[in-house]
Amino acid sequence: MLTASLATLGSWLTYPSCLVLCLAVLLRAAPSLRAPDQRGLWLAVATAGAAMALDLPAVTHLVTGLAGTDHVVELTKNMIGVVSAGAVLYFLSAPSGSHPLRTGLCCTVGVILAAVLFLDLSAPPHLTHAITAAGGPAPSAAYWLTLIVTHAVANTVCVIVCCWYGLRTDDRPLAAALWLFATGTALAGLFWVGRLLLLTLGGTWAQPYLPLLISLHAVFRAAAVLIPTVVSARGALADARTVWRLWPLWRELADAVPQVVLTTRRTRLLELFWPPVPRHLLAYRKVIEIRDAMLELERYVPQGIAPLAQDHVRSLGPFRARADATVLACVVKAARHAKLAGHPRCQSPAESSIQGEPPPSLLTRHGQETTLAAEKTHLIELARAYVSAPVRSFAPGRSSRVPGHPEQR
Template sequence: MILDVALLALLWGATVIRIPTLWRDSRQRALWAAVCAIALAKTVSFGPIAAELAVPILPHLLGVTSAYFLLRFIALVTHTGVRARQLALLVIVLVALCGLDVLAHGIDTEADLLATEQGWAVVGYWVVLEAYLGTVLVTTSMLFWRISGEAPAGLPRAGLRVTSTGTALVAAYAAIKGSLILVHNLGTHIDFSTVEPIGRTTQTSGLILTIAGLLVPATRRARAAYEAYRSLVVLRPLWKAMRDAFPEVILFTPRRAVIELAGVDDVHLRLYRRVIEIRDGMLALRPYAAPHGPSPAEEAAAIVEALQRRAATNPLAEPGSWAPVGPAMADEVAWLSRVSRGLAGPSRTPTPSGSAR
């Protein structure tokens, strides 16, 4: 039960974390759909929820759907496969499972029920299900292992190999379970009460490894996005001063900014734009800037004084210059962040005419 809860938390966490990737490309959308479908499958198969729904076939249909999106992801990565054929195969498998479920008068998934004599409709159901899932998972495992060799050493490579190992475990569970049900129906006694709990633990462990591996690059991107967002917040006082003084430096409308806050555009692009807007504002403010020292605090004080001179329409005959920074964007962000921290609050920063508000 604890392992199942941990898996559900991981699956839904991965589903939510990867939502921003929906706007990236079709490969990421296919991968997100696969994770979301398996999260739904494990949710509806969770004991209390499964007891309320009483539709044992539903998790299997969702699992097959998840496998289809994994197949789409593989096709998009490797530029192989025809979408129409993959979709047709999905429909055939879903129809076959539903038809065999009707013929079998319902599929039993509990270990004690699997141990009873099953008809060939039940065997056919499990063979179709596990063959489709196993084939897709083996293909996925091979793909992730192959491309892991091309990934940078460290976490990216380790994440891909963990994912490959996880999908291989789930594929092994599918193959073994389908084979045992077939062998059992041919007359060999199988103690499903012993085998099934081990198999479910293997499947759950494999899924945890798969999702954990997939989260490695997402976690790295999330950390980078967090750092970029933090820089946006730190730069806001300096950016606001430039925006209020020179509203024409803004590169996108307030409405566009709201859309970007919702995650449509990358936070790194927003940070890049904010740095450009600050630099454009400081360039326009330069005629009012007095010569000053090289520290961030002195530059912040010079900006406040320059804004006051601009408000009074009092440019300098021999203005100073702002500190040269570079060459990398990270250097710009670090320097401007220190300057922004040095800016005083609203009591010392005037709101000149031409405010964007």
């Protein structure tokens, strides 16, 4: 019962797994071909996908109708499989940087392809390539042994190398890709072990599992090559979320200090879906423009506004973790209003330091990180505080309590 269920699952997965692998190949084609160290991996997965596609009944029927015989389809599929095995080894040899090694691998693959073609052409007439317990291997046992040994060597080396580097790298996406690729390769290795058992011992007990093994191999390899795409997508979503959250604060500061803005769209949605700068620079650009605007607004911070902002925030309830951001947002709001009202600029930092009264700073965060990630977190907190009720109610010179505000409870 279990064997029949696994065989049914393997047959059902044949088309979806091949489709997933082919989609992964298409999605990673452009970035992989631009990166020399990824071309071998992409070629390995692309050729594996091509071999699997040629093994699909619908594709086999179509190509057989065009070629007039399925012999060409079978031979082409197996030769592409040899290229895939060679591409795996070529990819694994990339870290060594050894040109003679990679040249030797290419020559070896060429020799194996020639041997496979020779063994096929020199065999008795045959229409298909198969290993059956009843009729024996076609075109010959030597033909299948050549294919099996080639794949066994490539898969074994691949699993060992991927596991070796997967255990030693601190790069989590790279480790995940290596382990996924090793798992897919191990499943492909078990597929060829099943073929070897059928060839040497004539046992058919493993045959029902072979479609499932090769289908799962495709799924794991597709997942491995899509790791960079997933990482990029996560980064893009994080940047989009950052831009969305910073927009209200950025919009307010851009109105007061328009000269810091490089270029912009009119709405948040347009900014995200039609960014005025390269998409991967959008969040970085917003952070820089907000900091530049705050640097300019430092010259418009009214004297004594910081204590008033602190008293205002304290009056609303317990001094919580976000109180610093709320106080700073109140100061930024006051400086913005002063700038828009046409108030004269305060003394320059040099003049203030000579008089012993350093100007209030909107940018300095003593004892905190200054990385881009930390700055994004800080500005998101500031943007959240800027639109909060305490900041909206803040007005120097009058009571600013917000009736019913949750922080008063």
